[in-house]
Amino acid sequence: MVTVPKAALFPVVLVLCVIGAYALNNTVGNVYILLAFGVLGYLMVKFGFPLAPFILGVILGDQIEINLIRAIMTDADPWLFVTRPISGGLLLASVASVAFALWQHRRHYGRTRQAAEDDADF
Numbered sequence: 864m865v866t867v868p869k870a871a872l873f874p875v876v877l878v879l880c881v882i883g884a885y886a887l888n889n890t891v892g893n894v895y896i897l898l899a900f901g902v903l904g905y906l907m908v909k910f911g912f913p914l915a916p917f918i919l920g921v922i923l924g925d926q927i928e929i930n931l932i933r934a935i936m937t938d939a940d941p942w943l944f945v946t947r948p949i950s951g952g953l954l955l956a957s958v959a960s961v962a963f964a965l966w967q968h969r970r971h972y973g974r975t976r977q978a979a980e981d982d983a984d985f
Contacts, residue, residue: 864872884897900921907914934943944950 880897881894884893887893904914
C-alpha cells in the first residue's frame with residue numbers, strides 16, 4: 864500500500880468511503896454528511912488546525928454524552944465531578960496539562976521575541 868501512488872489510492876478510498884456511508888442506512892444524506900465533514904477536514908488542514916482532537920471528539924462524543932447523563936442521573940449535585948477522587952484528579956490533570964501547554968507557548972514566544980530584539984540591535 865505504501866508504494867501505490869496517491870493519485871490511484873485516493874480515488875479508491877473515496878469511492879469506498881462513499882459506498883460505506885451510503886450502505887450504512889441506504890440514504891444519500893449520509894453521503895452528504897461524509898462530504899461535509901471531508902470539506903471541514905480539508906479546511907482544518909489548510910488553516911493549520913490539528914485533526915486528532917476533532918477525530919477523537921467525533922468518535923468518543925456519543926460515549927462521553929451517555930456516560931455524562933448516567934453520572935448526572937446518579938447524583939444531581941454539580942460538584943460531583945470535582946469532589947470524587949478519580950474524576951477530580953482527572954480534571955486537575957486536564958487543567959494542569961492546558962496550563963503547562965500555555966506556559967510553554969508563552970515561554971517559546973518570549974524567547975523568539977527576545978531573539979528578534981537582540982538581532983535588531985545590530
